[in-house]
Amino acid sequence: MQRLGFNEEHTMFRDAFRSFVEKEVVPHQEQWREDGIVSREVWRKAGENGFLLYWADEQYGGLGLRDFRLSQIMMEEMARVGETGFYLHLHGSLVAPYIDKFGNDEQKSRLLPGCISGEKILAIAMTEPGAGSDLRGMKTTAVDCGDHYKLNGSKTFISNGILADYVIVAAKIQVEGKEKIGLLVVERDMPGFERGRNLNKMGLKSQDTAELFFNDVTIPKANLLGDPGRGLNYMMECLAEERLIVSCINHASAQSAFDWTRDYVNERQAFGQAVAEFQNTRFKMAEMATELDICQVYIDRCVEALNDDQLSAEDAAKIKLFSSEMQGRVVDECLQLFGGYGFMDEYPISQAYCDARITRIFGGTSEIMKEIIARSLGLA
Ligand SMILES: Cc1cc2nc3c(=O)[nH]c(=O)nc-3n(C[C@H](O)[C@H](O)[C@H](O)COP(=O)(O)OP(=O)(O)OC[C@H]3O[C@@H](n4cnc5c(N)ncnc54)[C@H](O)[C@@H]3O)c2cc1C
Structure with a gap:
């Protein structure tokens, strides 16, 4: 197309x-x-x-x-x-x-x-062991000590967490007596900043996802990003772009799985014919191609909107929801068409299946996407 x-x-x-x-x-x-x-x-x-x-x-x-x-x-x-x-x-x-x-x-x-x-290398740390979807529930604090902040707390599931030299950390800050969220840049060698394990995961095997710990880390005020009271607004503003990024990857990964599968079913023989000749295969491939093309158009439209500074939170939520659920359906169906080989690690479809599972969770879960979309519908 x-x-x-x-x-x-x-x-x-x-x-x-x-x-x-x-x-x-x-x-x-x-x-x-x-x-x-x-x-x-x-x-x-x-x-x-x-x-x-x-x-x-x-x-x-x-x-x-x-x-x-x-x-x-x-x-x-x-x-x-x-x-x-x-x-x-x-x-x-x-x-x-x-x-x-x-x-x-x-x-x-x-x-x-x-x-x-x-x-x-950069990372961003919002999620904590006790607060993922509910970012307001974070416990990490940055106490204003005049010319610097003292940062205490921990974060988990942080992508690039081992490699990162600068981590943008979201923390609770008191601003004029009110509890707000601010964003601080934590640097690799700051005393009190420690990394935990590179977490074992079912997919994204080459990605370093880690826990981060902050024990009385002194953060100069020069490392505060923007207004100390507006970190949550900044995150909300950037989350639309984050969700479009996830959506682009979701679609592209599903498209790759589809392309590998098309090659495979054309080659693989069963009952004296190519697997591609069975009506079930043809219908499944036709359904997947249709979903992929429709999703691509929506993504390209969102990219255009982002380039024009017009991408809304609702549109980003819709494409993140649809593309991640679609990716799950496509990689599952593709793996099925590979038969037992699809379950073998040396076949990329096996890895794609494991990698796809996280996309309905990170960058905001499918349930949270539905909440954001529902809020925009003028429902009672
Ligand atoms: C591989 C990986 C990489 C990640 N990278 C990063 C990163 O770089 N930086 C970062 O900050 N975070 C990162 N995350 C964290 C990720 O964004 C969170 O895991 C995600 O937002 C969900 O939070 P949670 O895991 O605490 O789940 P929870 O919020 O505990 O959710 C558990 C379940 O409850 C449901 N739920 C929660 N609230 C509601 C509600 N209001 N209505 C309906 N259902 C609800 C959820 O949908 C989910 O099904 C990463 C996670 C993973 C696994």
Whole structure:
């Protein structure tokens, strides 16, 4: 199907990123999965090639290309090779925008160049052992001590949690006698900042997801992002983009699973014919192709809206809900069409099935997406 809004320059960018992935990602995927983490080297290589924070202003070392389609292309190309742990989109399109949007000039000059070169890796820490969907229930606190804050608490399930050099941490702060949520940049070597385990997971095997602990960490006020009382608003503002990122990956991963399956059913023989010749296979493939194309159109429309600063929380919730549920249905059906081979680790569909399970949970669960959508419907 013809994609809307993509031009010749997008094709050139896709070709360049695809070559990068073939050279710098594919040869290392097995090792990264075994290690539970990607190498720092690939981050530096991505930086050298201009793929990290390409949108950032040139004064900080970026290319000033404010077009989310470039992120979308990178996510699609990573999904094409089944790479689900090298989270450059989390770094560049999800966390760095907090610094760009809410940081001051000094913070941008200090923090962005390393993120653009790949020397510094980003993470965002909202979730706690006792508070995920209900962010207001967080217990981490930052106490105002004049020229600095004292940060105490813990976070869990933090993506890039082991590699991260800068972590944007959400914490409760007292502002004019009222309890608010603020965002602080915690740096790798700050005394009292410790990392827990790289968590074992059923999928996303090459992604380092970790617990983080803060014991009396001194955070200079220079590392507070924006207004100390508006952290929750900032997160709500950025969550629409986060949900679109997740949706792009959901769709691209489901599309890859579909493409692998089409090749497989055409090859695989049963009862003297290709599996693709059974009516059940043809109907299932037709249903999946239809869902994928419809979802793609909605995503491309949301990307256009984001580029125009018009993406609403409801539209982001709708596409996150639909794309993650659709991905679950598609990878399950595709695995079924692979038969027993689909259950074997060496077949990418097996990994795609495990990777897909989290997308209905992170970035806001499907249930929370339904709540956000329902709130916009004018129901009693
Ligand atoms: C691999 C991975 C990576 C992650 N990366 C990050 C990260 O980088 N940074 C970060 O901050 N967090 C991250 N998370 C956390 C993720 O965003 C949370 O797990 C998610 O928001 C759900 O929170 P929870 O796990 O506490 O579940 P809970 O909030 O405890 O939810 C449990 C169940 O209750 C349901 N539920 C909760 N509230 C409602 C309600 N109001 N109505 C109906 N049902 C409800 C949920 O839908 C769910 O089914 C990550 C998680 C994982 C697993």
